[in-house]
Amino acid sequence: MPEMALPGALSMSVLPDAFSPSLAFALMAYALGVASPGPSTLAIMGAAMSGGRRAALWLACGIWMGSLTWGLLAAMGLAAVMTRYAWLMVALKVLGGAYMLHLAWRVARSALSPMDVSVVGQDASQPPWRLLARGLGMHLTNPKAVFVWLSMVALGLPPGAAKAQAFWVVACCGTIAAAVFLGYALVFSLPGVRQFYGRIRRTFNLVMASAFALAGFRLLWTRSS
Template sequence: MLEPYVAGILVAFGVFVLGLFSPGPNILAIIGTAMSSGRRSGKALALGVGTGSFLWGTLTLFGLTALLTAYAAFLTVIKIAGVCYLLYLAFKAFAAAWTGKDMTVRAVEAEGGFWSWYRRGLLIQMTNPKAALTWIAILSLAMDATAPSWVGGIVVLGTGVISIAGHLTYAVAFSTGPMVAGYRKAQRLIDGALGSFFVFASYKIATSER
C-alpha cells in the first residue's frame, strides 16, 4: 500500500531536487566543463555524474535494507545521521547566503570522446565521500524499519531520473556566461531558501513516528 509512504517519498524528492539548486563540486565541474569544452563534453560528464548518483542510491538502499532487516533499532542511528547531515547542509546554505560567497566553476580534463567524459563523471561521483551521507538522509525521509523495499526503490529510481535530468540541465543551460551571471545574482536568495528547506527536512526526520 503506497498511501502511508507518499508524504515521505515526496519530501525525499523535494530535498533531492533542492539539493541540485545548491551547486557542489560535481555541478561546478559540469558547468566549467560545458563552458570550456562545449555542451557535448558537459552533457557526457553530467550523464556520468547522474549515473553515479543512481548507483550510490542503489548501494545505500541495499545496505540500509539489510541493516534494518537485521537490526530494526538501527533506524534511530540512521535518523540521527540524516538529521545531522541535513542540518550541516542548512548551515552551509545559510552561511553562503549570509556571506554572499560566489561559486567558482572549474573545468575537468579528459582525453578522448563522449565516453571518456562519461567515465570521468562517473568516477567523480563514485569517489565522492559525501554521497553515502546524502543518500542516508534522503532514504531516511521515506523509509522505516517496516517499509517494504519498493518504497526505497521508488525513491532511488525517481531521484536517479531527477539527477540525470538536473545535471544535464546544468550542462546545457549553464554553458553560457549570462546564465552563470544570472544565477550568481540570485544565489544568496536561493541559498537562504535551501537552508530553510533543509531545516524543515531535518525536522521531518526527527519528528517522524514511522
C-alpha cells in the same frame, strides 16, 4: 479489493504512494541539495562553458550514473557494510580526497593560464568515454554520497514500508538528478553564457578549484571518522 499482481510476482504494495508526505518531503530536500552549487554542478558548468554542450552532457551523464550507483547501493544496504568495515571507508575517503585535490590543482592552474583551456579534460576534443569516466570518478570516490542517499531513503519511506520501496525512492530522486545535471549542461552551454564565461574564466575557475579543494580536504580530514 484484491491486490493487483504485477509481472514477475511483484505486487503493488512494493510501490509506495507517489503522493505520500514522506516521499514528497524527501524529493523536495533532494532537489534542493542536488541543485545547489557544489563540485559536481560546478564541473558541469565549467565543461559546458569551456567545452560546449557535448562535453557537458557526457560529463553530466557520468556524474548521474555515479550518483545513481551510490543510491542503488544504499537501497541494497551497503551503508551497513561500510560501517562495519571501517578500513573500506577510510580507503575510499583517501582516494576521493586525493582525486578532488588533483582536480583542484588542475583547475587552479587553468585559472592562472592565459589560455582558455579546460584542464579538467572536459573540452570538445575529449572522447565521450573519458568524460563519462571523469564524471563517474567524481561521485564514486566520494563514499559520503551513500549516506546522503541513505538519509533520502529514510525520509522517503513511510512507517512500516517494505524494504523494496527504497528502490522507488532512489528512482524518483534519480529522475530529479538527471533533470538537474542535464539542465545545467544545456543552459550553461548556450552561446551567450559561453561568451560570458570568456570574461569571467579566471574567477570562475578559481571558485571551482576552491570547491574541489574544500571537498578534498574534508574527505581527508574526516577519513578516520
